Amino acid sequence: MNLSQAFESMLNNIRKESPLIHHITNYVTANDSANAVLALGGSPVMADAEEEVEEMVAFASALVLNMGTLNSQRTHSILLAGKRANALGIPVILDPVGLGTTKLRQSLMAKILQEVSLTVIRGNLSEIMHLYDPSVVPRGVDSILSSGEGAEEIAKVLAQRHHCTVAITGEFDVVSNGRVTYRIGNGTSHLSKITGTGCMSSSLIGLCCASGAPPLHAALLGLSIMGISGEIAGEGLQPGEGLGSFKVRLFDAFSHFTIKDYLERGKIYEVQE
Amino acid sequence: MNLSQAFESMLNNIRKESPLIHHITNYVTANDSANAVLALGGSPVMADAEEEVEEMVAFASALVLNMGTLNSQRTHSILLAGKRANALGIPVILDPVGLGTTKLRQSLMAKILQEVSLTVIRGNLSEIMHLYDPSVVPRGVDSILSSGEGAEEIAKVLAQRHHCTVAITGEFDVVSNGRVTYRIGNGTSHLSKITGTGCMSSSLIGLCCASGAPPLHAALLGLSIMGISGEIAGEGLQPGEGLGSFKVRLFDAFSHFTIKDYLERGKIYEVQE
């Protein structure tokens, strides 16, 4: 089965089953993540109290953990829900928002890696670089990249190290499961000018994981939905329209997304070693 | 006075008085609820700290309690504000989000029913079913309904049991105060594909209660505003537009809502026993 056949089957499954995606996430973009999941046919639930996350995750087909607007209570809930999801065989997607900025996030990341088995980690380049090498300060990112050790290599090494799929989003996206590595060429610069596109990407990957597909395929489809929908939204802008309209059109594109959009626009390339 | 005359008077009162609606609600849809209340002419305030909810509710004309993204602190605040609202004669609307999923929500529900006198309870069918009979598991909902004991009967029994008005939203809506029961036929399937329409419905019922109308009328008008605005938004969609545009048009319809919309489109039927 090639990628597009796999994607078609995943999209059909999601619309048919409407899987529940449990989020422990930040309050800045929770509304956006919920609407993105709904627009693709899934069913989102946001719940982050220590007293109930273990019960809630048992209803879910995927768990999305997001480190935005972190606090000590949510830290605890993330670990509880992650461990319970592992015990139940539910895929766990981690979005390490702001990793590298504070000790609270660094310490949670270390605990997650120790206690929870992750299915997919999705972050931007500076978050993922910090995971790759915590001693690297932001200034160091450019030098490492320009010295030839690129995002593809980092994704692959991290995937092998943590036995999961790693997705790095940016000007182009990279996804690796440690054995195969892909580069995705879809997207538009508008996506970086509204809040929540990173969080929504993680939610969409969670939704795709819930369809029962291999994590590598789920990450590729989730990021393709975001990139392609962003392109459609950007191209649809009328004279005078800006980022407000772009966001509206992004959700329009989510809700109309079909395999046809991928077939016409998808830009996934396997990276040859 | 018939229903449409009552509604006209309520809508006029709201736009004239701009009543303050105190919400203790979740962070996923708080922005949507605030904008829905504003669009109809009310004045929303969201405040959920134990230290201040009793003071805040004293300024309000209605209190909306929403169990989404519940935590132990908000649990405590819900009870404090509810009791204070009762003491002050301020109507209390409860939205038991996710009732039936976790013990935290079940336990809060039990405490609310023991300590707070509710004016209106609004939920979807599975939430209300769990209130009707906590032993009913989701799978059981269909069987009970298909055995003839429908949503109307459940709303009526619950309204009598808890001495309040009960509103069930879904493909069609049901409202009962235990003596009279209505079915509302407005709405569109789009409303279930964006987050927040349930929460906004509860906020709109709170807003209508604040106009001083009987809770039964307030629930009927609140749900009619949501259903009819949803219809207008859905019919206004242009080719290529999807759920992003639908949400924008929904708020457009809220802000233009008048009694004329109800007169042209309202579908409220009294259920005959």
Added chain:
Amino acid sequence: MNLSQAFESMLNNIRKESPLIHHITNYVTANDSANAVLALGGSPVMADAEEEVEEMVAFASALVLNMGTLNSQRTHSILLAGKRANALGIPVILDPVGLGTTKLRQSLMAKILQEVSLTVIRGNLSEIMHLYDPSVVPRGVDSILSSGEGAEEIAKVLAQRHHCTVAITGEFDVVSNGRVTYRIGNGTSHLSKITGTGCMSSSLIGLCCASGAPPLHAALLGLSIMGISGEIAGEGLQPGEGLGSFKVRLFDAFSHFTIKDYLERGKIYEVQE
């Protein structure tokens, strides 16, 4: 350098440097504030845990403190971050949401004034009146104003008292640094009918402070961006469009805002004593 030259330089700096604006803010409008900052070219971060705010603010070029959906944890974080920002020379903008309603907010305000040196305070008239004279109850606002002691005088006195710039927003806006006082005549009544325009105004002032400009200029530009963008959004409304479309067009206007909009529409008048 006149105001418009100063503004042009500030707008250019923001788009060039993309300064990080650290927010400790409420969950109702956090998404709106983040998108407003992004649309103008800044980089928002929302983080409110006591464990990390001191580290986070060190990365920022401005700190925006907002008292909406206050709780005891966020109260503590506001003080920690404010003091750290002072130590680092980072401008601090305070939005005293709901000041005058509860003791929690009054007590936090007192502590902030004692422990944190503020750069700009922005509030609506009743919040600022309470700061001016805590014994004034809302009913008293009108009498004081009608007795001739207007918003300009209040802004000026408060600016002198707290050694900062004070901005009052409403039907018209007033900004004073205690020596010079301005009145801004831009805006539209639509801005008061969606949630978040006050919070976004404070975020935009923070963004303008981050450009290194004098706080007086930053407050004037921040409020001019909001008022002028509101005018453009309101004028762009098509037949049938309402508050949903207005909000979309507001963000469109933010993302297209240039000095040309100010030159064509700006209405800043110095108040003569």
